[in-house]
Amino acid sequence: MGLAPDAYAELDGVALAAAVAAGDTTAREVAEAALSQIERLDPRLNSFTTVVAERALTEADALDSARASGQPLGPLAGVPFGVKDLFDMARVTTVAGSKIHAERAPAVADAAVVTRLHAAGGVLTGALTMDEYAYGFTTENHHHGPTHNPHDPRRIAGGSSGGTAAAVAGGLLPIAIGTDTNGSIRVPAALCGIFGLKPTYGLVSRAGGVLFAPSLDHVGIAARSVRDLATTLDAVAGHDPADPASVDRRLEPSRPAVGRSIAGLAVAVADGWFADGGRPEVHQAVALVAEALGASGTVTLPEAERGRAAAYVITAAEGANQHLDDLRRRPDDFDPMTRDRFLAGALLPAALYVSAQRYRRWYQRLVLEALAGVDVVLAPTVPFPATIIGQRTIEIGGAEVVVAPNLGQYTQPLSCIGLPVVSVPVHGVGPMPLGVQLVGKPFTEATLLAVAAALEADGVVSAPVPSFG
Amino acid sequence: MAHDPTTVEAYADAAAAALGIPLTPERRPGVLGHLSAMFVMGDRFIDQAIDEETEPAPVFRA
Numbered sequence: 001m002g003l004a005p006d007a008y009a010e011l012d013g014v015a016l017a018a019a020v021a022a023g024d025t026t027a028r029e030v031a032e033a034a035l036s037q038i039e040r041l042d043p044r045l046n047s048f049t050t051v052v053a054e055r056a057l058t059e060a061d062a063l064d065s066a067r068a069s070g071q072p073l074g075p076l077a078g079v080p081f082g083v084k085d086l087f088d089m090a091r092v093t094t095v096a097g098s099k100i101h102a103e104r105a106p107a108v109a110d111a112a113v114v115t116r117l118h119a120a121g122g123v124l125t126g127a128l129t130m131d132e133y134a135y136g137f138t139t140e141n142h143h144h145g146p147t148h149n150p151h152d153p154r155r156i157a158g159g160s161s162g163g164t165a166a167a168v169a170g171g172l173l174p175i176a177i178g179t180d181t182n183g184s185i186r187v188p189a190a191l192c193g194i195f196g197l198k199p200t201y202g203l204v205s206r207a208g209g210v211l212f213a214p215s216l217d218h219v220g221i222a223a224r225s226v227r228d229l230a231t232t233l234d235a236v237a238g239h240d241p242a243d244p245a246s247v248d249r250r251l252e253p254s255r256p257a258v259g260r261s262i263a264g265l266a267v268a269v270a271d272g273w274f275a276d277g278g279r280p281e282v283h284q285a286v287a288l289v290a291e292a293l294g295a296s297g298t299v300t301l302p303e304a305e306r307g308r309a310a311a312y313v314i315t316a317a318e319g320a321n322q323h324l325d326d327l328r329r330r331p332d333d334f335d336p337m338t339r340d341r342f343l344a345g346a347l348l349p350a351a352l353y354v355s356a357q358r359y360r361r362w363y364q365r366l367v368l369e370a371l372a373g374v375d376v377v378l379a380p381t382v383p384f385p386a387t388i389i390g391q392r393t394i395e396i397g398g399a400e401v402v403v404a405p406n407l408g409q410y411t412q413p414l415s416c417i418g419l420p421v422v423s424v425p426v427h428g429v430g431p432m433p434l435g436v437q438l439v440g441k442p443f444t445e446a447t448l449l450a451v452a453a454a455l456e457a458d459g460v461v462s463a464p465v466p467s468f469g
Numbered sequence: 470m471a472h473d474p475t476t477v478e479a480y481a482d483a484a485a486a487a488l489g490i491p492l493t494p495e496r497r498p499g500v501l502g503h504l505s506a507m508f509v510m511g512d513r514f515i516d517q518a519i520d521e522e523t524e525p526a527p528v529f530r531a
Binding site for chain 1 (some may be wrong): 480481484487488489490491492496499500501502503504506507508510511513514515517519523524525
């Protein structure tokens with residue numbers, strides 16, 4: 001029978017799982033198609049740091065045996081997935097984009113998110129590239145080389161979950177897992193033209209992952225369809241006592257929300273900070289989505305600029321502290337793209353860090369008050385499309401701005417207070433894809449996914465696999 | 470608040486020495502530049518009046 005790699009790349013995870021469950025293909029055939037795609041295309045993308053082919057085939061064979069013996073299969077049965085190279089995979093060293101962690105012993109167990117996806121039937125294929133220790137927005141990693149954007153391999157994939165987004169956008173994987181501390185799933189998802197979900201802080205366990213800035217770190221999901229985002233979220237969400245930030249509460253399943261009517265929802269466009277700056281096309285993308293949703297009103301999310309500043313300080317201080325010992329003993333082994341920022345963060349006074357954390361609480365209250373009566377807020381994901389690899393500045397409104405830090409301009413103020421966000425891909429407003437953030441109140445992922453699915457059904461947003469091979 | 474580069478530099482030297490962090494001549498400009506940017510970011514919120522009951526966001530649980 002066999003599954004041609006091109007046919008594989010056109011199917012989302014839910015379709016692949018349905019095909020496996022129906023016996024139209026086997027989990028082994030799907031895994032072989034995924035491995036073939038990775039072998040053929042990854043030399044051009046550089047999205048994987050490790051491929052666990054033998055494990056993938058073994059897991060696939062186990063699924064096929066389970067099906068043959070009549071055992072129930074999970075919602076992601078046979079669906080290949082990858083994880084950012086900061087999540088533990090048993091018997092593989094978790095590198096986290098670094099030279100330093102590459103010296104460590106292999107992990108003894110899978111990270112929680114890997115375990116949960118495996119329980120849902122997912123087949124692990126490997127680890128995906130990232131900025132060193134997740135401190136970046138471009139995935140131009142000094143140790144592993146830059147990750148390329150499938151829509152134009154001369155350009156960045158975004159970061160820090162660059163391999164996560166590139167592998168999904170390029171048709172190597174239907175779904176992949178990353179993290180989002182300041183925008184690290186949403187930025188690359190937007191630049192690579194796919195869907196990205198940053199759930200509410202604490203909703204998905206980070207246990208078994210290398211933390212970056214723990215009070216801001218979220219697990220994120222990348223996919224080419226909304227139903228894949230929803231199905232994956234349902235598989236990985238839930239309380240985990242191994243993660244101190246994990247929340248223990250009953251959740252509305254997300255998958256049933258896909259296809260649900262969105263009539264009556266209050267949708268508004270964010271003004272102020274989110275309407276300023278950025279290239280004109282990013283605001284055109286927001287207008288396109290707003291028009292499709294009939295959203296004519298605006299809402300002000302207050303204090304976004306200062307909220308972003310607080311996130312910047314918290315990230316620097318917590319990020320540096322995670323690596324303080326290595327910064328003292330062997331700073332030369334850090335990626336030059338991160339080293340000076342980590343060193344500066346290590347020197348920050350406690351007064352600034354604690355003030356940032358207290359400010360964050362105050363800021364959160366203001367934003368939640370502003371969201372009363374609004375179900376979904378629309379905002380750009382990125383201020384400009386993917387830049388050329390190695391490009392350090394970009395012109396916006398007559399001014400030259402630095403690329404890397406400004407990619408988080410619209411994402412940092414939202415992750416700072418843990419709000420759930422779906423970044424939906426918009427193609428056609430320029431030569432490269434862009435993203436629009438659907439922002440909600442905490443734990444309203446199902447509502448955001450319902451809106452994303454409505455946009456997808458209407459053809460307003462989509463994640464086509466480009467031909468770059 | 471404007472940050473005098475000399476003050477930032479003196480602070481960085483003292484803090485680096487206290488923490489045992491090597492601040493070599495080749496790294497010095499980059500680190501000082503980032504540290505200055507972090508102080509500028511801090512200026513945006515540090516003077517905000519916040520009531521005493523507003524705690525940081527701890528995840529520690531006893």
